[in-house]
Amino acid sequence: MLTAYPHPCLRRIEWVSELVLSLRRGSPRWVLTPDGVALLDSVALRWYVSRGRWPAKFGQPASLWLADAGCALATSPDGLRWRRLWLPPGVLDPTAVEETGDVIEHPAALPSTGDTPAPEWWLALIAPGGSPAVVASGSSAPHPVDAPHAQPASG
Amino acid sequence: MGGLNLVLTEKALDHWLDPQDAARTVLLTPSSLLDRAESKARKAFAGWYTTPDYYGTITELIAAEVVLDLSIDRVGSLGEFDVLRAARLRDLTGMVGQGFQAALRFRDKWLMKSIAGEAGIAVPRMVLVEGVGTLPHRIGEIGLPAVVKPRWMAAAGIGVKLVRDFSHCSEIMQLLSGHVRPFELMVEEYVESPLWHVDGLMLDGAVTAAVASEFTDVAGQAAGSAVLDEDDPRGEVLLAAAAKVVAALGSPPHTQAFHAEFFLGAEGVPMLCEIATRTGGLGIPAMVEAVTGINLRRESLLGQLGLEPAPLSPRKSISSGYLAMPAGSGKPAAAPESIPFEWVVQQAIRNRSGSGIVMQATVIGATRLEVRSRLAELASWWEGRC
Numbered sequence: 001m002l003t004a005y006p007h008p009c010l011r012r013i014e015w016v017s018e019l020v021l022s023l024r025r026g027s028p029r030w031v032l033t034p035d036g037v038a039l040l041d042s043v044a045l046r047w048y049v050s051r052g053r054w055p056a057k058f059g060q061p062a063s064l065w066l067a068d069a070g071c072a073l074a075t076s077p078d079g080l081r082w083r084r085l086w087l088p089p090g091v092l093d094p095t096a097v098e099e100t101g102d103v104i105e106h107p108a109a110l111p112s113t114g115d116t117p118a119p120e121w122w123l124a125l126i127a128p129g130g131s132p133a134v135v136a137s138g139s140s141a142p143h144p145v146d147a148p149h150a151q152p153a154s155g
Numbered sequence: 156m157g158g159l160n161l162v163l164t165e166k167a168l169d170h171w172l173d174p175q176d177a178a179r180t181v182l183l184t185p186s187s188l189l190d191r192a193e194s195k196a197r198k199a200f201a202g203w204y205t206t207p208d209y210y211g212t213i214t215e216l217i218a219a220e221v222v223l224d225l226s227i228d229r230v231g232s233l234g235e236f237d238v239l240r241a242a243r244l245r246d247l248t249g250m251v252g253q254g255f256q257a258a259l260r261f262r263d264k265w266l267m268k269s270i271a272g273e274a275g276i277a278v279p280r281m282v283l284v285e286g287v288g289t290l291p292h293r294i295g296e297i298g299l300p301a302v303v304k305p306r307w308m309a310a311a312g313i314g315v316k317l318v319r320d321f322s323h324c325s326e327i328m329q330l331l332s333g334h335v336r337p338f339e340l341m342v343e344e345y346v347e348s349p350l351w352h353v354d355g356l357m358l359d360g361a362v363t364a365a366v367a368s369e370f371t372d373v374a375g376q377a378a379g380s381a382v383l384d385e386d387d388p389r390g391e392v393l394l395a396a397a398a399k400v401v402a403a404l405g406s407p408p409h410t411q412a413f414h415a416e417f418f419l420g421a422e423g424v425p426m427l428c429e430i431a432t433r434t435g436g437l438g439i440p441a442m443v444e445a446v447t448g449i450n451l452r453r454e455s456l457l458g459q460l461g462l463e464p465a466p467l468s469p470r471k472s473i474s475s476g477y478l479a480m481p482a483g484s485g486k487p488a489a490a491p492e493s494i495p496f497e498w499v500v501q502q503a504i505r506n507r508s509g510s511g512i513v514m515q516a517t518v519i520g521a522t523r524l525e526v527r528s529r530l531a532e533l534a535s536w537w538e539g540r541c
Contacts, residue, residue, distance in 0.1 A: 003198065015215065015243050016212050016215050016216045016219065017215050017216070017218070017219035017222075017243045017244060017247055018243075018247075020216055020219035020220060020223065021219065024223055042220075045216065046213075046216060049211075049212050049216050050207070050213050054212040056212070057308075058210045058211060058236070058308075059239065059307075059308040060308055060336075061237065084426075102437050108539050111445065
């Protein structure tokens with residue numbers, strides 16, 4: 001389960017139509033989902049939705065966070081150092097990605113998560129020209145997504 | 156001549172659009188509707204998109220892509236579940252018509268009744284529920300019996316629940332636990348008074364045509380309604396209340412259907428139960444058409460698409476009603492093919508596979524009482540055969 005924290009480069013998305021429009025304005029874009037993080041473009045979004053992964057029942061607002069175009073994400077599976085990851089659209093599994101070798105300092109202060117389980121991994125957002133900031137944490141490993149382009153949605 | 160229209164519908168549109176308008180209208184429907192459509196109907200429209208799961212998020216995704224790809228000018232919808240979806244699509248490109256915030260006033264019961272209450276319309280006492288854990292406290296504030304309902308969409312399959320004691324409250328809490336967001340539920344006082352409804356058309360915050368009716372449902376056995384007579388004073392009171400609610404909530408600058416429900420007891424003051432920007436369900440549109448000549452579904456769609464509505468004619472000096480017998484009440488082998496009464500002006504008998512026979516009929520009569528008598532006769536006739 002992912003917990004997102006407010007950041008000026010993150011925008012909350014409640015409805016899929018908002019996400020469709022945002023991805024038309026620039027994609028692929030990072031989307032923080034309850035399962036983890038996905039780099040989505042239009043095709044990957046269709047796949048994501050048609051597989052029933054949209055994290056809300058029909059008619060209910062979802063709670064996703066969309067990163068500004070050009071933002072990169074870094075994750076810290078070991079909680080100690082930050083490795084910049086470049087993921088193909090839809091891929092959520094940090095172990096299946098190419099590491100660029102960039103190392104980012106671990107932020108000293110992390111947001112309180114209240115009663116939630118201790119996070120096992122952290123996510124930092126790197127805005128163009130900006131410094132990294134923690135934007136999310138998770139208490140379990142992000143779910144992997146395989147072959148997002150393999151099954152285009154019907155319609 | 157404008158641009159293209161997009162219509163979200165899970166039912167056929169009949170012949171509501173003239174050929175020119177149909178030729179610049181794109182449909183988004185369930186795949187099954189296109190499969191059943193005749194060749195002529197398929198060719199009549201500018202395009203026909205289908206969705207594998209009409210109630211799924213995929214439908215809004217496809218609709219959003221259509222809106223952005225085809226430069227859609229107007230979006231129309233007919234069903235309850237499309238109201239907010241269509242409103243969000245209009246907001247995407249700033250289309251004319253009911254946007255999301257305006258539609259929410261007719262969907263979010265808390266917002267709806269708060270606005271109506273501020274406008275001087277009677278509403279039930281109500282309180283928002285922060286989370287499932289505080290439900291007993293909130294019910295305690297309102298007092299038993301109380302009604303627990305989701306603000307705008309069924310939560311965990313739970314619609315409106317009447318709570319008569321706190322043991323029932325515990326059952327509901329178990330069902331809802333983990334499925335409800337903060338402030339998604341509300342508790343209302345239970346109102347004993349009978350429920351009535353007003354169905355009509357609105358334009359720019361004013362009611363342009365409407366009739367008031369009484370529900371004649373028999374719980375678990377049949378659904379039905381009967382239109383009040385023109386000189387019934389309760390009708391006047393209900394129509395005035397509906398006009399006040401529509402004025403308070405506002406409506407788009409085009410014709411659109413509404414369905415409002417009020418409690419009205421002996422004291423004669425209508426209390427808003429809820430109002431929606433769509434036609435009433437089951438046989439209500441056909442019942443209203445029988446006394447007004449207005450096809451609410453058609454007029455609402457034409458209005459949303461910016462097309463000229465049919466001229467309004469005076470209400471006929473008759474009453475009408477409808478009866479709907481649910482699936483499971485009939486045996487397929489014994490079901491009659493048609494209803495023989497001359498006062499039945501519209502009928503549909505369907506064998507719904509797996510669940511049994513369903514019947515729906517529209518009845519007319521000189522007065523409401525005659526319509527009620529005929530509805531009872533029809534129900535008795537049906538039950539004797541199925």
